[in-house]
Amino acid sequence: MSGSQILSWILWFLLGITAGSATSAGVLAFLLKIGIYPRMIGSSHTVRLVKFYEWMIILGILCSGIYSEYPNLTFPVGYWFVILWGLCAGMFVGCVSAALAEVLSIFPVLFRRLDIKSGMSFYMIMMALGKMCGAFWYFFHGLKP
């Protein structure tokens, strides 16, 4: 390796570190600010395990980042893992979308405008069903971007 090659490698390395740290900080800040982790931890009454959850967040972002960057990297454990992964990913995305709707206070504004006092669980169930049916429709009709 010549000197200029090493220099360019170091420059690319530094660029990668800065880009990666900025991206991970942005993603984590978004997920934290939206309040998914606090609510999950709070509703399961496991504040004492918060260090463990932090490490799981870090490891999850790290592993999935590496996994998505190298398409040749395989992890052949069988079909059950795909289903499990889909379930977990779906639950998390569902939490994210619900939290987004809440942070932007869509429902409070809607309920006040339309003068609704009760029956919020019904609307929540309708939202969950709508998300599920929309996702099924999307996948089973082969919609492609």
Added chain:
Amino acid sequence: MASYLKSALIGIVIFFGSGFSIMAFHNDIGIVDLFAQIYTQVIGYEPRQTGGLEIGYSIGLALGILIFFNHISLKKREKDPTPLQVEVSKYEQDVEDTIQRIKEKEQQSQTRDQKQEKQQNQKENLQDASSKEAGENSDKDIGEKQE
């Protein structure tokens, strides 16, 4: 009856609207390509038909929302409000506070206007008085002494 109709209409709007929004989100992030990549990395090939990943994801989506809004809880507490109820009541409280504040501000500005008017009137009176005083100093002295 009318309230039931309204609830049903809003429920339909939320149902189709949230479904559309999740489809738009999937289009946005290109989830089909992502799932194809996960399939090839985990099971080695890309299945032709919709498989377990998509089905699990879709069911998980509904479960996640219900969990987030505290619908499926092991310990059912009747008095515990759901997070959405908390959020709605917070928002309504904010609206009430804002209305109250606007009213107070209007009242304050009204009273301030009135005060200013009063002060101006007083000043004008004083000026009138002083201009009168200039001519009638002797009278004033007498009046003060009498008091």
